[in-house]
Amino acid sequence: MTAKSELTKESLAELLSWLASKPEQAEQKYKTLHQGLTKVLAHWGCSDAEALADETINRVAARVPEIKQTYKGNPDRYFFGVAKKVFQEYKRNAQKFVVLPENSPAIADPEPTDEVANKCFKSCLEKLTPQQRELVGRYYSERTPAQRERLARDLGISVRTLRVRMFRIVKDLRICARKCIERGNPEMK
Numbered sequence: 001m002t003a004k005s006e007l008t009k010e011s012l013a014e015l016l017s018w019l020a021s022k023p024e025q026a027e028q029k030y031k032t033l034h035q036g037l038t039k040v041l042a043h044w045g046c047s048d049a050e051a052l053a054d055e056t057i058n059r060v061a062a063r064v065p066e067i068k069q070t071y072k073g074n075p076d077r078y079f080f081g082v083a084k085k086v087f088q089e090y091k092r093n094a095q096k097f098v099v100l101p102e103n104s105p106a107i108a109d110p111e112p113t114d115e116v117a118n119k120c121f122k123s124c125l126e127k128l129t130p131q132q133r134e135l136v137g138r139y140y141s142e143r144t145p146a147q148r149e150r151l152a153r154d155l156g157i158s159v160r161t162l163r164v165r166m167f168r169i170v171k172d173l174r175i176c177a178r179k180c181i182e183r184g185n186p187e188m189k
Helices: 009-019 023-043 049-067 075-094 114-127 130-141 145-155 159-183
Strands: none
Touching: 009 023, 009 049, 023 049, 023 075, 049 075, 049 159, 114 159, 130 145, 130 159, 145 159
């Protein structure tokens, strides 16, 4: 996507006040809205619907100061309109990736043995910092959105920041493991 938005405390407070006058109602409306956006984006074919729902809410929150005085009607409609635009960006970006055919040389390489792959993976895990190893372990042991939200809170970061960190760590692990498997020698550093 082209524009990544961060949700600040101030923009969240203003967004919640736009959704409802009572804090409890606003929080419930926010949760319901997030769930609805996630379901719709998943239905449209988004593989990471929750992240796109977050991005949609963040973008709307950034615009609330401009639109709240003049916007008429149910705010949900505005959110779903923004979600449609965010999803269109997602599709455009997804089309940039080329799918390799089944008989492609990159895919036709023989599979490594489980023993080599496991040794390579363990070797690459050892190259991570202790904090990164702990984060990987906690992230994959806590699979529900609520558990991962709690993990992000424990770390003092947003769920989006947590996802980005994990994406980068896992990407580095995959590159390391692939190189190790290609060498066929997990003992080499």
